[in-house]
Amino acid sequence: MIIRRITAAVALLLAVVLAAFTWIIASFRIPPQLVRLSYVVSNFGLYLVPLGLLGVLLAVVLYRRGVRRIALVTGLVGVVATVAACFPLVAAWRSAERHGADLSLANYLTYGANTGEPDASKSVVYHRIDGQELKLDVKLPSDGPERARPAVVWVHGGGWVSGDRGEAPKWHKWLNDKGYAVFAIEYRLAPPPRWNQAPADVKCAIGWVRQHAETYGVDPDRIMTAGGSAGGNLALMGAYADDRVKPSCPVPDAADTPDTADAPVAAVAAVAAFYPATDVARGWQDTTMRDTIRKAAEDYTGGTPQQVPEHYKLASPVTYVRKDLPPTLLMHGTRDHVAPYQQSTGLAAKLREFDVPYRLLAVPYGEHAYDFRWGDWGSQVSRHVFSEFLDRYFPANPSNNG
Template identity: 60%
Template sequence: MFVRSIFAVIAAAVAVGLALCTFVIARFQVPEPLLRFSLVVSNYGLYLIPAAAVAVGLALLSRLRGGWFSRWFGVLIVVVCVVGAGAAFVPMVASWREAQRHDASLSIGDYLTGGANTGKPDPRLAVGYNTIDNRELLMDVKLPPGAPERPRPAVVWVHGGGWAEGDRGEGPKWHRWLNERGYAVFAIDYRLSPPARWDQAPADVKCAIGWVKQHAGEYRVDPARIMVAGGSAGGNLALTGAYSDSRVPPSCAVTDTAVAAVAAFYPPTDLITGWRDPVLQPEIRQLIEDYTGGTPAQFPDRYALASPITYVRPGLPPTLLMHGTRDHVVPYGQSVELAERLDAVGVARELLPIPYGEHAYDFAWGDWGSQISRKVFGDFLSRHFPAE
């Protein structure tokens, strides 16, 4: 009796979770308390199907010999779980269709074994690239194995964290993935807010790009083949570093900060539009205010200069944007708006929508969105920034 009760509680808990995930799948606008379930759908949706099967089994084991109430309760759990399992197929099918559009092969094995794309800085790889405000700014230098026959291309990687947290250890599997393809990676730290860093953080990114060019010979890097990449706030800074003009000078004595390409995951591209978004979470609006020093009404110029969309013009480097369509931190429309502006001035760009993808979807390295992104990112590199 006790064991059956435990089974029933577990089955009921799973059913409630599946019901909430089904609600999230069915609705685009998700109440803030349910955002964690949107993340589950985005990064771990495949696991909902076996979870539903287990819950159905437990419900049957615990309720078949009970009274009429127990039996009907068990039937309810089974129905909820079956519906939840069916709903879990919706984002999975959408992801597989997106994969077909890009000729990407998806692997269930990779999904199950990919692990988390998170990490920490490695002091053994750390090099200082600037000292400012009595603080040394560091980058982790990650080089492909072996001595190259000719200077190799490099990627300056900018971490996210709402401009207020995070470090250069973010995204280690992307760094390794790039190394395996022959790219040197320079993963950087930059000054974080508060205080307001709307001009200082992108200046640090441009400083890092210039520093890599100045020290290219030490690392067997081609100074003419540097690109910049990053996610979330790091995507914003990567784009700003690649696009901005003399209004955002580097924070150190470098002269050449031009890049050959830029890739950004789920980036804020227009801070004024983002701040005014009525569904924006209050804590995200606060991060924008901490970064800029206030509201758009107080500092419209700061918001403009901190927005990559301000600098769109002909001649910008080829741009790859990857963004989850269910992103509740930085709406997918931010990348759509930038892509349309780039189209209008003839800049080569690619926009990858990740179906049902939440913010930081690529932190789950095996997720469908991450697998598709690797294929699209690899194709983008081959076309616009090849290693050979």
């Protein structure tokens, strides 16, 4: 009797959980309180299939023991949840097929998290300003270069108010393994407002890498920026922003020698942005996570879009779109409740208008920071698409690409 009651209670609890996840999968816009469940669907969705089958199994057990009402409810919810859990799975397979990517179940189950901390042994101060030491971590490929290698300036996320240069270490290693030097940077965080200072620090870091190219075996004319979320915004700003955003330190232009002190900011050769904020004012308006994201945006800009519209405009990469920008890769989850997917589609439309080469990867059912699960389907497809983008626009060995 006790075992039957415990089994019935577990079955009911499981039915509630499965019903919640089924609703999350079926709904596009969800309340902020339930966004964490959307992250589970995004990053652990495959595990919902056996969970749904467990509900069906418990239903069979309870039905045989005479607890038929609970068994029927649990069984029905289990079947529906199992079917619902297959939708993100099928969407991922179709996305992989569309982009020519291979999906690995073993990678999904074993690759773990893509999170980390700054590595003090690799840290270098690239700028001192406002009483702060701004650092970057230098991560080089293990093999010595036959020629000067390209560099990626990686900008961390965190809503412009948090985060550090240790973010996304598996992306750094992945790039190292492909022959790219990675410089994972930090920048001044808000508050106080940093809408013009954070992108200035990114430009400073790009210039620092160019100035120290010989030290690290880097080609000073082959630098790209990359990053996610606020880091995606700043990676785009470092690549797009004109002289309305000046570097926070003297930097050389690509054509200048490292000894040049007061040259204009150097352009980058390419940019990759994960789930970026491209139009900060629209992001303030459209985000589901309004309490969190609006506060971060206001801390960063110094007010609301109504109070400081110019700050929002100048902090948005979409403002600077014009001809001859570097090739751009955008990767964004279609279920992003922090920086909605439309942030990338809107920028893509502007890039298309000005004939800027770009590629947009839509990650089905992907949430914000989906790539923090390194084995997730979206992460696997992103690695394939990123690799193709690099091969086409920013190859590690240009001579091998014809």
